[in-house]
Amino acid sequence: MNxxxxxxxxxxxxVFLIACGGGGGGDTSGGSGGSGSTDISSSSPTTSLVNTExxxxxxxxxxxxxxxxxxxxxxxxxxxxxxxxYSHADYVHTNGDVDVDPLSRLTTIYPDLTTSVDIEINxxxxxxxxxxxPMSSSEPEQxxxxxxxxxxxxxxxxx
Numbered sequence: 001m002n003x004x005x006x007x008x009x010x011x012x013x014x015v016f017l018i019a020c021g022g023g024g025g026g027d028t029s030g031g032s033g034g035s036g037s038t039d040i041s042s043s044s045p046t047t048s049l050v051n052t053e054x055x056x057x058x059x060x061x062x063x064x065x066x067x068x069x070x071x072x073x074x075x076x077x078x079x080x081x082x083x084x085x086y087s088h089a090d091y092v093h094t095n096g097d098v099d100v101d102p103l104s105r106l107t108t109i110y111p112d113l114t115t116s117v118d119i120e121i122n123x124x125x126x127x128x129x130x131x132x133x134p135m136s137s138s139e140p141e142q143x144x145x146x147x148x149x150x151x152x153x154x155x156x157x158x159x
Contacts, residue, residue, distance in 0.1 A: 081134035
Protein backbone atom coordinates (compact mmCIF):
# COMPACT_ATOMS: atom_id res chain seq x y z
CA MET A 1 0.00 0.00 0.00
CA ASN A 2 2.84 2.32 0.88
CA UNK A 3 4.52 1.83 -2.50
CA UNK A 4 1.27 2.53 -4.34
CA UNK A 5 0.89 5.90 -2.59
CA UNK A 6 4.52 6.81 -3.31
CA UNK A 7 4.21 5.91 -7.00
CA UNK A 8 0.93 7.78 -7.31
CA UNK A 9 2.49 10.86 -5.69
CA UNK A 10 5.56 10.69 -7.92
CA UNK A 11 3.32 10.44 -10.98
CA UNK A 12 0.77 13.14 -10.13
CA UNK A 13 3.23 15.80 -8.92
CA UNK A 14 5.02 16.22 -12.29
CA VAL A 15 1.71 16.06 -14.16
CA PHE A 16 0.29 18.78 -11.91
CA LEU A 17 3.36 21.00 -12.41
CA ILE A 18 3.26 20.58 -16.18
CA ALA A 19 -0.47 21.25 -16.32
CA CYS A 20 -0.06 24.46 -14.32
CA GLY A 21 2.74 25.70 -16.53
CA GLY A 22 5.45 25.65 -13.91
CA GLY A 23 4.29 28.72 -12.02
CA GLY A 24 5.70 31.32 -14.40
CA GLY A 25 2.82 33.73 -14.11
CA GLY A 26 0.20 33.96 -16.74
CA ASP A 27 -1.32 36.03 -19.45
CA THR A 28 -3.17 38.89 -17.83
CA SER A 29 -4.14 40.58 -21.08
CA GLY A 30 -7.07 38.26 -21.66
CA GLY A 31 -5.86 37.39 -25.15
CA SER A 32 -5.28 33.92 -26.43
CA GLY A 33 -1.57 34.45 -27.12
CA GLY A 34 1.41 33.88 -24.88
CA SER A 35 2.33 35.93 -21.86
CA GLY A 36 4.01 38.58 -24.02
CA SER A 37 1.12 39.15 -26.41
CA THR A 38 -1.10 42.20 -26.45
CA ASP A 39 -4.54 42.71 -27.82
CA ILE A 40 -4.33 44.87 -30.96
CA SER A 41 -7.78 46.36 -30.45
CA SER A 42 -6.83 47.72 -27.01
CA SER A 43 -3.54 49.29 -28.05
CA SER A 44 -3.20 53.04 -28.40
CA PRO A 45 -3.66 54.55 -31.85
CA THR A 46 -0.47 54.75 -33.87
CA THR A 47 0.73 57.60 -36.01
CA SER A 48 1.36 57.08 -39.68
CA LEU A 49 4.88 56.16 -40.70
CA VAL A 50 7.02 58.88 -42.22
CA ASN A 51 8.31 58.17 -45.68
CA THR A 52 12.11 58.18 -45.88
CA GLU A 53 11.88 60.69 -48.72
CA UNK A 54 10.64 63.21 -46.15
CA UNK A 55 13.87 63.06 -44.11
CA UNK A 56 16.14 65.94 -45.07
CA UNK A 57 19.59 66.89 -43.76
CA UNK A 58 21.69 69.96 -44.52
CA UNK A 59 24.32 69.55 -47.23
CA UNK A 60 27.16 69.99 -44.72
CA UNK A 61 25.87 67.15 -42.50
CA UNK A 62 28.31 64.26 -42.03
CA UNK A 63 27.86 60.93 -40.33
CA UNK A 64 31.62 60.62 -39.95
CA UNK A 65 32.81 61.38 -36.43
CA UNK A 66 36.31 60.04 -37.01
CA UNK A 67 39.54 61.97 -36.66
CA UNK A 68 42.95 61.04 -37.96
CA UNK A 69 45.90 61.23 -35.59
CA UNK A 70 49.56 60.47 -36.01
CA UNK A 71 51.16 58.40 -33.26
CA UNK A 72 54.95 58.33 -33.10
CA UNK A 73 57.09 56.05 -30.97
CA UNK A 74 60.44 57.12 -29.53
CA UNK A 75 61.83 53.89 -28.12
CA UNK A 76 65.28 54.10 -26.52
CA UNK A 77 65.58 50.46 -25.43
CA UNK A 78 67.48 47.69 -27.12
CA UNK A 79 64.92 44.89 -26.87
CA UNK A 80 62.56 44.30 -29.76
CA UNK A 81 58.87 44.25 -28.97
CA UNK A 82 55.41 45.44 -29.93
CA UNK A 83 53.40 48.48 -28.89
CA UNK A 84 49.70 47.58 -28.99
CA UNK A 85 47.31 50.55 -29.21
CA TYR A 86 43.84 50.28 -27.64
CA SER A 87 40.78 52.51 -27.57
CA HIS A 88 39.36 51.51 -24.17
CA ALA A 89 40.56 50.70 -20.68
CA ASP A 90 39.17 47.60 -19.05
CA TYR A 91 40.03 48.68 -15.50
CA VAL A 92 41.81 51.63 -13.87
CA HIS A 93 43.45 50.80 -10.54
CA THR A 94 43.48 53.21 -7.59
CA ASN A 95 47.19 53.87 -8.15
CA GLY A 96 46.52 54.92 -11.77
CA ASP A 97 47.67 51.72 -13.46
CA VAL A 98 45.49 50.80 -16.43
CA ASP A 99 44.41 47.39 -17.69
CA VAL A 100 43.51 47.74 -21.35
CA ASP A 101 40.48 46.12 -22.94
CA PRO A 102 41.96 43.47 -25.26
CA LEU A 103 38.92 43.61 -27.55
CA SER A 104 39.51 47.30 -28.33
CA ARG A 105 42.90 46.96 -30.04
CA LEU A 106 43.34 49.46 -32.86
CA THR A 107 46.77 48.56 -34.20
CA THR A 108 50.20 47.25 -33.31
CA ILE A 109 53.43 49.17 -33.83
CA TYR A 110 56.82 47.47 -34.07
CA PRO A 111 59.39 50.22 -33.31
CA ASP A 112 62.18 48.36 -35.10
CA LEU A 113 60.08 48.44 -38.31
CA THR A 114 58.36 51.84 -38.12
CA THR A 115 58.25 54.75 -35.69
CA SER A 116 55.05 56.47 -36.79
CA VAL A 117 51.54 55.41 -37.80
CA ASP A 118 48.34 57.19 -38.78
CA ILE A 119 45.28 56.02 -36.85
CA GLU A 120 41.60 56.75 -37.47
CA ILE A 121 39.95 57.35 -34.10
CA ASN A 122 36.49 58.25 -32.85
CA UNK A 123 36.30 62.00 -32.22
CA UNK A 124 34.47 61.35 -28.94
CA UNK A 125 37.36 59.44 -27.38
CA UNK A 126 39.30 61.35 -24.76
CA UNK A 127 42.16 58.88 -24.41
CA UNK A 128 43.81 55.95 -26.12
CA UNK A 129 46.07 53.42 -24.46
CA UNK A 130 49.34 51.86 -25.57
CA UNK A 131 50.80 48.69 -24.09
CA UNK A 132 54.46 47.85 -24.64
CA UNK A 133 55.14 44.12 -24.77
CA PRO A 134 58.88 43.36 -25.05
CA MET A 135 60.14 40.14 -26.61
CA SER A 136 62.52 39.63 -23.69
CA SER A 137 61.84 39.02 -20.01
CA SER A 138 64.67 41.40 -19.07
CA GLU A 139 62.43 44.40 -19.77
CA PRO A 140 59.04 44.98 -18.08
CA GLU A 141 55.75 45.50 -19.86
CA GLN A 142 54.46 49.08 -19.72
CA UNK A 143 51.12 50.78 -20.31
CA UNK A 144 50.81 54.39 -21.49
CA UNK A 145 47.78 56.67 -21.48
CA UNK A 146 47.63 59.16 -24.36
CA UNK A 147 45.24 62.05 -23.75
CA UNK A 148 43.74 63.18 -27.06
CA UNK A 149 43.85 66.95 -26.71
CA UNK A 150 46.32 68.14 -29.36
CA UNK A 151 44.87 70.31 -32.11
CA UNK A 152 47.63 69.12 -34.43
CA UNK A 153 46.65 65.48 -33.96
CA UNK A 154 50.29 64.44 -33.47
CA UNK A 155 51.25 62.40 -30.41
CA UNK A 156 54.57 60.92 -29.27
CA UNK A 157 55.16 58.06 -26.86
CA UNK A 158 58.71 58.10 -25.50
CA UNK A 159 60.13 55.33 -23.36
